[in-house]
Amino acid sequence: MAAPAPVPAPPASRKRAAAPDHEPTASRSSTPAAAAGAKRPRRYALASVDDYEQLDVVGEGASGVVIMARHRRTGNKVALKHLPHGARDFDAVRVEAACQHACTGHPNIVQIKDVVADPKSGDVFLVMEFVGGSLRDELPRARPEKQVRFMMRQLVGAAKKMHASHVIHRDIKPENILNSFGDLKVCDFGSATFVNPAGKPYEECLVGTLPYTSPEQLAGNHCYGPGVDMWPLGCIMGELLTGAPLFGGDMTEKELLADLSANLDDQLNELFYDVLPELSPAAREVLFGLLAFDPEKRMTAAEALEHRWFAEEPKKANFAGFAPLFGAHALVLFLFMFAAVLSPAARREAATEAMHAANARRRRSSGRPDGKAIDQGIGYILMALALVLTYRAAAPDDEPTATGSTTPAAKRPRRYALASVDDYEQLDVVGEGASGVVIMARHRRTGNKVALKHLPHGARDFDAVRVEAACQHACTGHPNIVQIKDVVADPKSGDVFLVMEFVEGSLRDELPRARPEKQVRFMMRQLIGAAKKMHASHVIHRDIKPENILNSFGDLKVCDFGSATFVNPAGKPYEECLVGTLPYTSPEQLAGNHCYGPGVDMWALGCIMGELLTGAPLFGGDMTEKELLADLSANLDDQLNELFYDVLPELSPAAREVLSGLLAFDPEKRMTAAEALDHRWFAEEPKKANFAGFAPLFDVRIFKNQDAANGKQ
Incomplete structure (x- = not known):
């Protein structure tokens, strides 16, 4: 029998399933499919990572390394997340990229820009917007409720966007929250997944980090939902308020589940009434709702944002920006000073011991049978010490420089x-x-x-x-x-x-010369407004003087925060007492009082107001600190009366009241910035002042007089 005629080969399909013998690589070249099947199973032609100049490693995690980089053509700075497993498991890369891309457009979620690959190794990189340090860098320190509300509004808003996009993050923790000058951004979608239909279990149950893992995941329930993101947000809210993690420590999954099952309500009541007695009832409701043991009763992101606690108009939080420890609790600052004198090895050993002791204290205080109940605050103190020591000890042996070396x-x-x-x-x-x-x-x-x-x-x-x-x-x-x-x-x-x-020229350049009261009022309105902003931001400048006030065509700007500090809690002394310049130093600083407040800035503003009106400094000269203090103690009232009635007899009564209020010897009686701005002296509508050096050059009367002299209209 004759052999059958050969069957013609079917036309090459354009579908992915019928990939050609040679598949595209990251550099658009081709390699045999047989070899690619083992080494490069992905089916996408990706741009090359060589388009980016890699500058420095800025973070490492379980799923990959994050690198700060710059696009060679545009110069834009980006973050590259290196996923070495991407060449072997491109499906995992696609899920991570798709989950993050589904949340595109929200200001509190890090935006993904591209997926690129190394043309040599096949390693995959996610290209994302670059943001600075993480929220973990700023812990431990307790924050005021208003600041926590601002931060939580952003984080719950990000969760609402993710859940509306059918995405569950599954690893929300301080390390995965970046801080861009007060704007928080959720990052690292390496554990994220899309929401399953109701009743369909997820493959992974214990996903994420133990202290932020929900009870249903600890119990081995594979049919969880978006509530697993709301639980860690509650943990983070508690950590922001107290400065220490609420749960976990060195417990195992079973121990933590047992602890939460038996003691969660008691722990929350102790938190509300012993650790945070000043927390508002509304904040307690939100925290209690986020930390509901039953996921069916747990607050959703939408419900949380509609709560009355978030009803207040949002205001920018006073973030440290680059500074993890600014304005920290007195205890934590003391612990940092203690940690500074220890060697790295001693810090690591002390951190381990403190963490074990902290968890033992907290377990016993939670009613366990292995010890009598004691004050849980001791546990928090030990936990803070452990975190401080760990933070100091966690610095790598070689740290990045400005160039990435x-x-x-x-x-x-x-x-x-x-x-x-x-x-x-x-x-x-x-x-x-x-x-x-x-x-x-x-x-x-x-x-x-x-x-x-x-x-x-x-x-x-x-x-x-x-x-x-x-x-x-x-x-x-x-x-x-x-x-x-x-x-x-x-x-x-x-x-x-x-x-x-850049602002050119300081107020000192325009002294000495006396100014009319109207002009001084315009200038002081600006300076006191700046002081009000600083003090509302819990900042004391401590060196306000004409040299540190710049003049931009009549608009004054306070500069040089080299002596500034954040306001200490009431009764806590500052390390430095005599800060600033002698003629503008307040009496309480001259007296050696380390427990001063924002009033030291108001005294300096009073000195500047007097100097603007008279053209000469009011106090100081060649006196020493002791001589100046003695002079002010004995003669301040007489000096002000002489100023008002002999030197400035035409000064209005309202201006005298403001100057007397700013120069009150007793800081408790001294005017605050808010009180000064509410004074009747500032009630008149502000007008642009004619400053020396600029305004006279543009006075139109000069040209009118010249035209009249020339017989012109």
């Missing part, structure tokens, strides 16, 4: 990858002070003119830089305070620079 951690204690000062062209030195030199500069790419404050001590004492930057950033947005833009470093020397808006 590494130097020994002992020489460079900061933990932040800073941009390079080489991005700016330094033009001229425009000012010098005790804390640094101010340089006029221009950004090489945008051409924008800025001021660079050179802080040579920053490489040795980055904490001081963080305090200054955070204090100034907390006052962002006020027109009479110089705005901070960035913190950069010299890649060679490690010196740190603050990048700020």
